[in-house]
Amino acid sequence: ELKVEQNPLFLSMQEGKNYTIYCNYSTTSDRLYWYRQDPGKSLESLFVLLSNGAVKQEGRLMASLDTKARLSTLHITAAVHDLSATYFCAVEKNRDDKIIFGKGTRLHILP
Amino acid sequence: DTEVTQTPKHLVMGMTNKKSLKCEQHMGHRAMYWYKQKAKKPPELMFVYSYEKLSINESVPSRFSPECPNSSLLNLHLHALQPEDSALYLCASSQVGGSYEQYFGPGTRLTVT
Numbered sequence: 001e002l003k004v005e006q007n008p009l010f011l012s013m014q015e016g017k018n019y020t021i022y023c024n025y026s027t028t029s030d031r032l033y034w035y036r037q038d039p040g041k042s043l044e045s046l047f048v049l050l051s052n053g054a055v056k057q058e059g060r061l062m063a064s065l066d067t068k069a070r071l072s073t074l075h076i077t078a079a080v081h082d083l084s085a086t087y088f089c090a091v092e093k094n095r096d097d098k099i100i101f102g103k104g105t106r107l108h109i110l111p
Numbered sequence: 112d113t114e115v116t117q118t119p120k121h122l123v124m125g126m127t128n129k130k131s132l133k134c135e136q137h138m139g140h141r142a143m144y145w146y147k148q149k150a151k152k153p154p155e156l157m158f159v160y161s162y163e164k165l166s167i168n169e170s171v172p173s174r175f176s177p178e179c180p181n182s183s184l185l186n187l188h189l190h191a192l193q194p195e196d197s198a199l200y201l202c203a204s205s206q207v208g209g210s211y212e213q214y215f216g217p218g219t220r221l222t223v224t
Contacts, residue, residue, distance in 0.1 A: 031210055042201060043154070045212040088153055095209030097142045098167055101153035 002027050002093045006102035014110050016078050021105045023072040023089035030067045031092035033099060034074055036085045043088065047074075079109045114138075115216035117202050123222045126192060132219045134185040134202030143185040144203040144213060145177060147196075154201055160185060161207050192223045 003026040013019055023032070034046040047056045049065035049072060056063050060083065062075045072089055086106045090099040115136045124130050134143065141162050146154035159167035160179040174196075176188040185202055199220050203213040 033212060035215075042217045043203075043215040045214065048210075048212045050210055092209050096167070097144075097159050097161060097205065097207065097209055098156060099213070104151075104153050106151075 002029070002091060002100050004089060004091050004100050004102040006087075006089055006105050008105060009103055010106045010108075012108045012110065013079055015080055018078065019076050021074040021076075021087055021089075021107075023074070023091075023102055025070050025072075025091045025100075027093060028067070028070070029091050029093050030065070031095070031099075032065050032072045033090045033092070034063050034072070035088045035090065035101075037088065037104070038085050046087075076107075081109050081111045083107060084109045115202055115204055115214050117200075117216035117219050119219055120217065121220050121222075123224060124189065124192065125224055126194075128192075129188070129190045131189065132187040132200055132202075132221075134187075134204075134216055135183055136204040136214070136216075137183055138204060138214065139182075140204035140206055140214070141182060142205045142207045142211075143179060144205075145175075145185070145187050146201040146203065148199045148201055148218070158187075189221075192221075194223050197221055197223045 005024045032049045035043040047063040052067040054065045086104045088104045090101045143160045145157040148154045158177045163179045178186040199218045201218045202216040205211045205213040
């Protein structure tokens with residue numbers, strides 16, 4: 001059974017600081033997704049990582065995938081308050097359109 | 112158009128009521144999904160439709176009945192729900208075959224009284 005673990009589950013940080021969210025998964029996969037969810041809102045797709053070594057960047061966020069370590073990271077550079085949200089990673093195992101979500105990381109950035 | 116729409120936005124229903132949630136997309140996606148999300152939890156997959164056929168049912172109770180009338184529409188029929196079914200119900204769509212991001216609708220917040 002595929003399990004997806006994120007850590008930390010909650011992160012409070014100061015504006016301007018850097019930090020990394022980790023996503024570990026239990027079985028072989030080379031398809032990983034990052035989503036953002038604001039309180040009371042739906043999910044917004046951030047990154048699609050489809051191969052070992054994939055790295056994608058958008059603004060202050062950068063995501064990477066290491067399929068051998070079964071690990072993805074979401075790095076936040078010089079955080080700003082607008083990045084406060086819950087971030088989910090999701091892993092696809094069988095290319096059957098089913099993805100398994102991690103528990104999410106609630107990110108709170110203090111102005 | 113990269114939008115998935117859902118109606119209604121909010122729904123309050125009694126345990127004996129029958130209601131339906133609707134989802135629509137015009138992105139040409141042939142995979143559509145229903146998720147249930149409780150507060151401070153990740154979305155839980157309920158159903159997947161691929162080419163208008165049910166491909167995944169995550170052992171969802173029969174009081175939830177999905178329907179995909181055509182490639183753009185997805186319904187979720189609700190009957191005899193329980194208070195613990197109160198949640199945010201999210202619809203999503205994507206291209207078929209994995210490796211594609213899912214586009215989520217705004218959700219229907221359901222309260223069962």
